[in-house]
Amino acid sequence: MKTEAQRMGVLARLRAVAHATRPYDPEFAEAMERRWATLPDIVKTPGQIIGQHGVGCEGTHGVFPKCDLKCTPCYHSRDANQVRVDGTHTREQVAAQMGLLRTLRGPRAHTQLIGGEVSLLPPDEHAATLQIMRDHGREPMSFTHGDFDYGYLERLALGGDGGRRLGRLSFAAHFDRFMYGRRGIERPSSEQALNPYREAFTHMFAKLRRQHGVRYFLAHNMTVTPGNLDEIAGVIRDCRTMGFGMFSFQPAAFLGDERRWKERYREATPDAVWAEIGRGAGRPLGYHVFQNGDVRCNRTAYGFYVGDRWHPFLEDDDPRDLAVRDAFFRHFGKMSFTGTRPALLAARLSRVIARHPGTVVTATRWLLRTLRRVGPVRVLRHRFRVRPVTFVMHQFMDADVVAPAWEMMQRGEKAQDPELLETQERLAACHYAMAHPEDGTLVPACVQHAVLDPAENAQLRTLLPLIETRPGQSAAPRHGGDVRRTPHGAGEAHP
Numbered sequence: 001m002k003t004e005a006q007r008m009g010v011l012a013r014l015r016a017v018a019h020a021t022r023p024y025d026p027e028f029a030e031a032m033e034r035r036w037a038t039l040p041d042i043v044k045t046p047g048q049i050i051g052q053h054g055v056g057c058e059g060t061h062g063v064f065p066k067c068d069l070k071c072t073p074c075y076h077s078r079d080a081n082q083v084r085v086d087g088t089h090t091r092e093q094v095a096a097q098m099g100l101l102r103t104l105r106g107p108r109a110h111t112q113l114i115g116g117e118v119s120l121l122p123p124d125e126h127a128a129t130l131q132i133m134r135d136h137g138r139e140p141m142s143f144t145h146g147d148f149d150y151g152y153l154e155r156l157a158l159g160g161d162g163g164r165r166l167g168r169l170s171f172a173a174h175f176d177r178f179m180y181g182r183r184g185i186e187r188p189s190s191e192q193a194l195n196p197y198r199e200a201f202t203h204m205f206a207k208l209r210r211q212h213g214v215r216y217f218l219a220h221n222m223t224v225t226p227g228n229l230d231e232i233a234g235v236i237r238d239c240r241t242m243g244f245g246m247f248s249f250q251p252a253a254f255l256g257d258e259r260r261w262k263e264r265y266r267e268a269t270p271d272a273v274w275a276e277i278g279r280g281a282g283r284p285l286g287y288h289v290f291q292n293g294d295v296r297c298n299r300t301a302y303g304f305y306v307g308d309r310w311h312p313f314l315e316d317d318d319p320r321d322l323a324v325r326d327a328f329f330r331h332f333g334k335m336s337f338t339g340t341r342p343a344l345l346a347a348r349l350s351r352v353i354a355r356h357p358g359t360v361v362t363a364t365r366w367l368l369r370t371l372r373r374v375g376p377v378r379v380l381r382h383r384f385r386v387r388p389v390t391f392v393m394h395q396f397m398d399a400d401v402v403a404p405a406w407e408m409m410q411r412g413e414k415a416q417d418p419e420l421l422e423t424q425e426r427l428a429a430c431h432y433a434m435a436h437p438e439d440g441t442l443v444p445a446c447v448q449h450a451v452l453d454p455a456e457n458a459q460l461r462t463l464l465p466l467i468e469t470r471p472g473q474s475a476a477p478r479h480g481g482d483v484r485r486t487p488h489g490a491g492e493a494h495p
């Protein structure tokens, strides 16, 4: 016979399990509802992800603006490289920014640890910062040029005692031929010439997983100008098996340090860039199935490779697939997938399915349809190896339209000029927010770079000056301590 106390204990445990496996967090759902309510009508489409399955992306600012490569263009202001990389400052600022994001945008989001070059942070500071982001419910992604060694990565993931302190890492690596100063290839002659460096970067993560069981997600970022537009397809084809889960392309904008504006960037139009991405993927890409904010800012195609062929998860011209999307948003939209342990995710999914058994039929039909499209023989030949890969294009706006459009928005004015009106619509639907704890506001990243960065970096330059030991030389460690890079060209991970 169970005692009363035992019965209460069992009940308490059952309640705890029920709570842990509830399909969604009501606070997250409320945050999405608030976000949806503030979106301009023009972007409230059936495929809109903001407000239906997330609140959009976030990024840090004013934390480590310095970089040791030179990009053309560079979105940081001209003072950025005069600011010392400082771990304490980074941790404090990131904690404050994450606190505001947590308050205003709810308990979960994807957030980029972005500034100048993240690997200039000593590994312990980098790891501590990632932990701060996770503690605020953020799934962090570190932004890098990728020119660091395996030793840095190992120290980041393991810490001083050799024990694993980070079970999962996400990095976005920026590679393009208009970045100068990479070890071993100071001035790349082509995108193809960079491929061994791209591969070496991904190999480091594969090795980390093999040796220490650290899981990872890697995105490949590339700025597109008229000078490398026709190399996009080759990059995708050459790098699709390297281990990147995302290929993101940014048509260059006139933003940031004007000394680094080198070409007639607007000749690489969004349609031209997207067509090249499709050429690389081997088929035209629809970008209306799912939408992140305004499609004039972001185009996204979610899908997977089987062998060398890419397929979208959902075809944008098949109403049955669009119905799958709608059902997904309706029944699973409020669930958080990233960062949820598989067993917990399975339990949550089961509860939704139990309540809506029709979802199993919808999912099975979609699965069979997709299998037919890919070809069962092909799937068998590749032993069911499916590699999810997302294609993204993010088009920043030019500073000369962002500044006046934002100024008018601050005064509550709607622009009459069509270009400024478009800018205002895009800013209002922004998918990529940055937090200002000093005044409790969020701003679009375009506004951060076009309007706020110059004054912010000028202040940081005073707050965190480079320490001159003799004219022209800095006493601050050049590479965030002694483990980021081995001497020039000797990096284990480098070709």
Ligand code: SF4
Binding pocket: 293, 297, 298, 394, 395, 396, 397, 426, 427, 429, 430, 431, 432, 444, 445, 446, 447
């Ligand atoms: S940062 Fe600018 S380009 Fe990017 S989503 Fe926001 S408004 Fe659009």
